[in-house]
Amino acid sequence: MSRSFxxxxxxxxxxxxxxxxxxxVFIYPVIDLIVRSLSQVxxxxxxxxxxxxxxNALSDPIFWVSxxxxxxxxxSVPILVLLSLIFSxxxxxxxxxxxxxxxxxxxxxxxxxxxxxxxxxxxxxxxGVFNII
Numbered sequence: 001m002s003r004s005f006x007x008x009x010x011x012x013x014x015x016x017x018x019x020x021x022x023x024x025v026f027i028y029p030v031i032d033l034i035v036r037s038l039s040q041v042x043x044x045x046x047x048x049x050x051x052x053x054x055x056n057a058l059s060d061p062i063f064w065v066s067x068x069x070x071x072x073x074x075x076s077v078p079i080l081v082l083l084s085l086i087f088s089x090x091x092x093x094x095x096x097x098x099x100x101x102x103x104x105x106x107x108x109x110x111x112x113x114x115x116x117x118x119x120x121x122x123x124x125x126x127x128g129v130f131n132i133i
Contacts, residue, residue: 039046
């Protein structure tokens with residue numbers, strides 16, 4: 001680089017294509033989502049409705065049921081991660097009865113494949129659900 005261009009701007013020049021791509025992929029859809037949530041399309045024209053959609057959503061009981069279900073899921077994920085770390089450490093350390101722990105953890109994964117095979121064999125039989133439809 002020449003002496004006339006300050007060297008403190010060089011990293012930003014190299015980062016600019018990635019920052020532009022991030023803005024196009026992440027920031028623009030969020031802004032577009034907010035604008036679309038504050039308006040409604042009627043007969044091909046966009047009508048500004050403001051916070052009406054949010055007011056309707058907050059007064060809907062189905063919204064609150066789904067909100068509480070999502071909140072439970074949000075709270076349960078860290079608990080499940082902690083339990084999985086505890087079980088994996090039990091299996092890794094090979095404490096007494098580690099074979100039982102390993103069996104209890106991996107049985108759901110092993111059983112899922114045969115169950116899916118049996119279900120698809122019933123669906124795809126000559127007189128199965130798929131062929132009847």
